[in-house]
Amino acid sequence: MHAAAGTVSAILAAPFEKNAEDRNRAGAASERAASDEAGLIRSAQRGDQDAFERLVRTYDQSVLRLAMNLLRSPDEARDVYQEAFLKVFRNLHLFRFDCSFHTWLYRIVTNVCLDHLRRRKVRKEESTVVDTPDGPVDQVTRLAEEGPGADPERQTWNRELSDGISAALENLTPRERTVFELRHYEGLRLRAIGDILGTTEEAAKNCLFRATQKMRSSLETFV
Amino acid sequence: MKCVEVVEQFSFYTYGEVSPEMEERIESHVAACAECAKELARHRALLEILDRREAPRSVNESALLAECRMDFRRQLAMEASAKPVGNWLDRLRSLTLFHIPMKVPVGAMALFALGWFGARFTPAQFGGVQAGLAQPMFSNVQSVQYGGSGKVQIAVDDIQRRVVTGGLEDPHIQQLLLDAMREESNPGVRVESIGILRNSADSEQVRGALIDALSHDPNAGVRLKALEGLKPYASDAAVRKTLANVLLRDDNPGVRVQAIDLLTTHHDDSIVGVLQDAMQREDDAYIRTRTRDLLQAMKASVGTY
Numbered sequence: 001m002h003a004a005a006g007t008v009s010a011i012l013a014a015p016f017e018k019n020a021e022d023r024n025r026a027g028a029a030s031e032r033a034a035s036d037e038a039g040l041i042r043s044a045q046r047g048d049q050d051a052f053e054r055l056v057r058t059y060d061q062s063v064l065r066l067a068m069n070l071l072r073s074p075d076e077a078r079d080v081y082q083e084a085f086l087k088v089f090r091n092l093h094l095f096r097f098d099c100s101f102h103t104w105l106y107r108i109v110t111n112v113c114l115d116h117l118r119r120r121k122v123r124k125e126e127s128t129v130v131d132t133p134d135g136p137v138d139q140v141t142r143l144a145e146e147g148p149g150a151d152p153e154r155q156t157w158n159r160e161l162s163d164g165i166s167a168a169l170e171n172l173t174p175r176e177r178t179v180f181e182l183r184h185y186e187g188l189r190l191r192a193i194g195d196i197l198g199t200t201e202e203a204a205k206n207c208l209f210r211a212t213q214k215m216r217s218s219l220e221t222f223v
Numbered sequence: 224m225k226c227v228e229v230v231e232q233f234s235f236y237t238y239g240e241v242s243p244e245m246e247e248r249i250e251s252h253v254a255a256c257a258e259c260a261k262e263l264a265r266h267r268a269l270l271e272i273l274d275r276r277e278a279p280r281s282v283n284e285s286a287l288l289a290e291c292r293m294d295f296r297r298q299l300a301m302e303a304s305a306k307p308v309g310n311w312l313d314r315l316r317s318l319t320l321f322h323i324p325m326k327v328p329v330g331a332m333a334l335f336a337l338g339w340f341g342a343r344f345t346p347a348q349f350g351g352v353q354a355g356l357a358q359p360m361f362s363n364v365q366s367v368q369y370g371g372s373g374k375v376q377i378a379v380d381d382i383q384r385r386v387v388t389g390g391l392e393d394p395h396i397q398q399l400l401l402d403a404m405r406e407e408s409n410p411g412v413r414v415e416s417i418g419i420l421r422n423s424a425d426s427e428q429v430r431g432a433l434i435d436a437l438s439h440d441p442n443a444g445v446r447l448k449a450l451e452g453l454k455p456y457a458s459d460a461a462v463r464k465t466l467a468n469v470l471l472r473d474d475n476p477g478v479r480v481q482a483i484d485l486l487t488t489h490h491d492d493s494i495v496g497v498l499q500d501a502m503q504r505e506d507d508a509y510i511r512t513r514t515r516d517l518l519q520a521m522k523a524s525v526g527t528y
Contacts, residue, residue: 039484049299052299053299057292060292061288064284064287064288064291065284068287078290078294081294081295082291082294085295086295086299086302089299096509097507097508097509161272162276162277165272165273165276166276184270184273189240190235190240205240208234208238208240209231212234212266212269215269216266219272219273222272223268
């Protein structure tokens with residue numbers, strides 16, 4: 001009886017133990033990664049250019065993607081990449097491990113992106129979204145979709161939806177847009193977003209609320 | 224909860240950004256309210272639609288990334304070459320802790336230059352001693368006595384330099400390096416010796432010397448170098464014990480950071496108490512975070528009760 005109970009509990013426990021093992025393994029891997037990263041940062045702080053380049057390469061793809069998604073302009077994304085990483089290079093000696101390097105880096109990147117978005121609001125130019133008789137259209141996405149496709153009707157629907165989303169995003173303030181991008185597309189927690197933007201979790205929450213309300217009213221026809 | 228309050232929370236609820244209590248309240252309300260259930264479905268549909276935003280595919284991402292990297296490398300090279308020397312105080316600061324190997328040769332060069340110019344510009348009447356001494360590196364006058372008939376007797380301790388060359392496997396060389404690790408007056412020599420000996424840390428004697436340097440050397444740069452040498456032995460009980468002591472007692476946060484980073488490479492329950500102690504007394508935010516993460520990964524409580 002006891003043996004049977006033991007077997008049952010062993011069987012029941014097995015998947016959990018396996019999950020725990022996986023978690024431990026994942027935890028150990030992330031600790032190793034954090035330790036490697038801390039080493040890289042310290043080497044870069046001591047002037048090791050190779051370490052700095054390795055640090056850049058750990059994050060530059062996601063930085064470029066974030067800039068591209070926020071600004072929808074390859075030229076501006078390229079500028080953001082250069083500006084952000086130069087700032088990192090010039091200020092790395094000030095990084096004191098008070099927060100994660102990811103948060104510190106994203107603070108720089110989002111600030112540079114916000115500057116670009118704000119400048120764009122003032123100049124009302126350079127955005128890839130242009131006004132047409134059919135409404136605002138994101139040229140970057142359109143170029144991609146006008147290749148040979150299977151279903152023209154579906155293509156039209158996708159294009160309309162994509163343009164609608166781009167226009168809705170353009171309708172947000174730079175700060176709302178950044179919060180929304182980081183929460184919805186980058187999957188960051190509101191607390192982390194608050195840290196990145198140098199504000200409180202509550203303020204980031206309010207921003208997200210306003211952004212989703214605006215998106216909802218802009219995209220009502222698609223919902 | 225009123226319907227309007229529930230609907231307001233959907234923006235956060237759908238992202239998992241509400242407390243478990245709030246989540247429960249929303250779910251029980253939605254289960255009983257058809258209007259709010261419909262509203263939630265609409266909100267989810269909006270998020271689903273937003274997920275279908277096309278990535279700007281017209282851009283070749285990998286080509287753009289390659290371009291960015293190339294441009295940045297160029298800019299970095301320009302930045303590095305245009306970098307101002309900075310003020311002397313910054314330079315001096317940059318020589319602390321991590322630049323001991325540079326500080327020592329620079330200091331030695333300065334002393335050498337001082338000696339050379341000093342000898343050239345010293346008046347001739349002080350140069351008479353030269354002939355009697357076989358060019359020692361350092362001389363120390365122990366006593367001076369005037370003999371009466373114009374003769375002076377001076378007792379001089381000379382330190383003569385000789386160069387010893389040999390392989391690392393040579394026990395004589397190893398012993399000299401071990402002695403150099405304890406060379407009190409010259410941290411640069413200690414750092415260099417550790418740097419050479421760390422590759423022989425499989426020898427118990429060398430590992431013991433590294434542990435000793437990590438525990439007792441007054442210079443943080445030397446302790447860091449010793450810690451580097453002990454990295455491959457992070458699972459060794461004596462090394463872990465030393466690392467735990469360093470984490471609790473070393474006054475240099477840089478050394479403590481390295482200690483916790485190295486401790487985290489192996490999980491072993493015997494250090495739980497040390498980590499909990501560290502949580503109590505550590506001021507450095509990074510070390511506290513690492514320690515807490517490690518305790519949580521080991522499923523140990525973060526505080527002591």
